[in-house]
Amino acid sequence: MSATRLLVVDDEQDLLELLVRRLKRKGFDVDSAGTAEDALELVKKNEYDIGVYDIRLPGMDGIELLKKTKNVQPDIEVLILTGHGTIDTAIEAMKVGAFDYITKPYNLSELELTIGKAAENKALKEKNDSMKKIIAQHNGFNIIGGSVNFKEVLEMTRRIADSEVPVLIEGESGTGKELFAKALHYWSCRADEPFVPVNSGALPEHLLESELFGHARGAFTGASQDKKGLVEAAKGGTLFLDELGEMPLALQVKLLRFLETGEFRRVGDVRERHVSVRVVAATNRDMEKEVAEGRFREDLYYRLNVVKLTIPPLRERKGDLPALIEHFIGKTKDPSKRLSSEAFAALEDYDFPGNVRELSHLIERGVLLSKGSMIGAEDLLLPHTEKTKAEAEVRLSPLCSLEEVEKVHIENALKQMNWNKTKAADVLGISVRNLYRKIDQYGLRD
Incomplete structure (x- = not known):
């Protein structure tokens, strides 16, 4: 030494x-x-x-x-x-x-x-x-990006990581909001405590409160024993509230009280409990619009929005494509494959409505479909090069309704994602719960 x-x-x-x-x-x-x-x-x-x-x-x-x-x-x-x-x-x-x-x-x-x-x-x-670096590596933590607007957000993340203030992360679906939430956790003094994500859009409304705060035995049918909620599971660490805009108004009141006091009650229980957690929330919605239209409490919005991080969409940081592509190819079963110049040019021209997550899926698909060592543009099956017959009919018909357009768009997303509803919802920019409603509404089937 x-x-x-x-x-x-x-x-x-x-x-x-x-x-x-x-x-x-x-x-x-x-x-x-x-x-x-x-x-x-x-x-x-x-x-x-x-x-x-x-x-x-x-x-x-x-x-x-x-x-x-x-x-x-x-x-x-x-x-x-x-x-x-x-x-x-x-x-x-x-x-x-x-x-x-x-x-x-x-x-x-x-x-x-x-x-x-x-x-x-x-x-x-x-x-x-x-130790923080080791913990981050063991949790698959990796943020890739060198463009100016992306680095600004990353630098802000580093500056506020060790504070205790709530953070609101905004960005389109697939931009990497959870990755930045993990960065706030693993770069903080809470790094060796739990990081607990809660997806407000993935659970039925009547179960969300129980999932978040836990429940007492006998609180409702099927509650055969006491259950600890995700808030308690995150004790000492970070609670990540994903798809914040999907949270029901009734639950927003209880979340606000918890943020202000650190206290909560399990469903069906009278005992007050207290835990120390750092709260980070994320949304792909315009929360100021949600507040203005009465779908989200103003006091809760300002309580969560102490610091805001806005993640730029991939179409605004195309300079990061080479590094991201190399990273995603490296994670596949055939990391030796490379992208042809035509395939790269096609990706540069593409707007990526599903952002980085969509790029990951495209690369994974390209590696699977390509026959040689090189991934061609045709192997990526980019949406604008693979128009379905139904899409063409809708485009050509001057009398089609908005519902018909939406139905075709949703069905196409489901097919592209092999009927993986979580991935399809991410690409469409809606919650999984909302996607299930649309599938039932339009009678869509695999």
Whole structure:
């Protein structure tokens, strides 16, 4: 293991030399400077674990040096050396990132002990960061994208990950909203606690409350024993409310109370329970419109919308296609296959109504249908190149109704997704529950 590397800054030359000799004898790798300006030049050239800065320096003072150091090396731990008359200033230094302060004249053994604590703290942070990466990898966590608008959202996600505030993630179906919810979880201090998703559109309305908050024995027919809800399952971690716009109004009231107090009751129970969870919600709907039209509570919307992340659709970040395509091919059973130039051009011209999820399905299908090592444009079966007879008839008929158009559109989506209703609902941008209603309405069958 390499020695802890220190940067000691003090304008009292005799004291500086004494301190450097003592620390080197203790096994530290030490650089020194007599001014903040010289120290900053060293910071720009070398990496340090610990900084020991006198607060009173000629020109730039220790606090300003601390701020500039953190801009260059955010992970460095800095100790401030201060006289009795400047303790308030030292405390202010801690507010802007100092690890601790020591008053002059100080005991060298005390200083060494504090340096050791700072080194342990830095090592613990590095270990935690490493563990978060391992946890993320084990959960299949991977965000791909380098386009400007996508990187802006990703950077915002990193900045707010360690806060406790609720986050609302908006974006079209298939843009990767759950992936960003996982990023908020795995980049936070809750990373080793549960990440629990709740899909508001996948459950019948009468079961959703029980699924979310749990129920007591005998609460309803079939409730033969007490059941813990997903809120309790997420204790200490993150509760992800997907398809927020599908949540029934009656349940919205109970969710609001839980967000405000952390308290809830299981269905059929009188006991108040309390859990600490971070709530992240996602929707593909225009929630302000939902509020204006009375389908969603305004107070709950603003309670959830403390910070908003808007994920751009794939058609607005076509520059990410090469990396995404390579990633999805790599996940198939034949990762050696490649996309032909004609196939790539066809994808570049396509608008991807199902976004990244649709691209994943297209690549999977292309790998399966292609016969050689190359995936051709014809292997992708892009919707605009595979028009069904029914679609053509609808387009040509000037008297067709909107219902007929919707029926054909839904049936085509179901066929493309091999009647996988979850995938078809994602492509159509509607909930699974709503898709089942449409299937019954139009008498569609596999």
